[in-house]
Amino acid sequence: MKSRPLPEQPPLHQVISEKLRQQIRDGQYGPGSQLPSESQLIEQFRVSRITVRQAIANLINQGLVTAYRGKGVFVNQQRKVTYSLSHPLVFFDQDMARQGVSSSIQNLLFERVSAPEDVQQALQLEEATEVYLQKKFLLIDRVPVALDITYILTSLGEQFASELQSHLTFPILEQHGISVCRITATVEITRASPELSELLEVPLGDSLLTYRYTAYSDRDQPIVWGETLSRGDRLAYSVVLSKQSS
């Protein structure tokens, strides 16, 4: 057992995880299907359990599979939904329906709070002004996809309180004649906090696709600041950029 006369370069666990990765890519293990159990892999590759576990850990970190205690290791679905930033005014549901998936929005929180510092700045508010804070939870095909956090001016929040709790923000404003004429936004990768990790059912510290924006009214006043944290394996953003003036 000790004899290892050929010092191959790639470590064992990587050889194993690469082999499995290939088999997954080639469809030998399709989405949703179960990988061989640890004990089977130990026999198959003649290695210790720790080595097998590290191989599987590689695949988990690469987002390819998920392990469930007592059940097994399963290949993840890869299907992604695209959300258009350029036409945020279509109903979310319509957008999703067009892509052939069912979606739902779940209200987690809707309350009046004093604005945190960064929101204060973004919305150009006085010290300690109150705003409405809303947290919404987006599900697609019953799988959690994103958490949306919105801070909205109190006047608007009061006015549309009930609607805000079951729909996306922009369509509501639009329907009531409050037009958003400009949005400044950033897109980046952030890491899942413990709270988000639980909500979105991803490992702690997993990469999230994060969209942050400030929306301005037609009088160029900022009225909404928001942040959408999405599972990177489930959501993509699309955008159309048109040249207006150099």
Next chain:
Amino acid sequence: MKSRPLPEQPPLHQVISEKLRQQIRDGQYGPGSQLPSESQLIEQFRVSRITVRQAIANLINQGLVTAYRGKGVFVNQQRKVTYSLSHPLVFFDQDMARQGVSSSIQNLLFERVSAPEDVQQALQLEEATEVYLQKKFLLIDRVPVALDITYILTSLGEQFASELQSHLTFPILEQHGISVCRITATVEITRASPELSELLEVPLGDSLLTYRYTAYSDRDQPIVWGETLSRGDRLAYSVVLSKQSS
């Protein structure tokens, strides 16, 4: 040693990695500084080496630290650079200089190839048309940040071959009067292939911020298809969306 009368809920390795994470966040271990070695952590927490290693693995997967064999474990820099999608026509260097960092572009590849199928579709080409394929490598502060892959129509590629190899694509076209009037793009998270993993110096399968676009000329002809794969810990995109017509 065996006595563990209090069955605390979170596993040991998580307790340790969370403790270290807090200390990093609180500045006890600043960016670039070295964490205690494995043997020190073994003593400090009175656990086995495997447990310490798993704790550190957690931090590595969360993108907080990087381990170097023979040297130690070091806290990552967090500094991010923002690239504006709405004004892609400013020189990359200018954009970066404004943010107080030095940047450079390195040409990896520039050659004539027959267009892959997806590029063929995006550029509305006939079967087996040839295009120029360019791969560029972006460094900021001497750290690798992104790989840019561009497919450009042969006529344009020939014309500007020399310039394309040392500059970003859009400014060159713009300077020569070829105006890009519209770009359709998507932003999503993809995973590092072995090639990208080596180039960008990230673990295999690490999350990358991926920007994919098709650029159209003023006659609405697609002229360039491209893809930028960036390190999520180093780059963010910004965009301004203006309402034009509902």
Next chain:
DNA sequence: AAGTGGTCTAGACCACTGA
């Protein structure tokens, strides 16, 4: 040579799932 992280082994107990 000493110290670091990387790989690997054999073996143990636990928590959860499903029949």
Next chain:
DNA sequence: CAGTGGTCTAGACCACTTC
């Protein structure tokens, strides 16, 4: 109940960095 993955131990050898 058997089978699964999750946690943990003690100990070994290797590759790399630094002195």
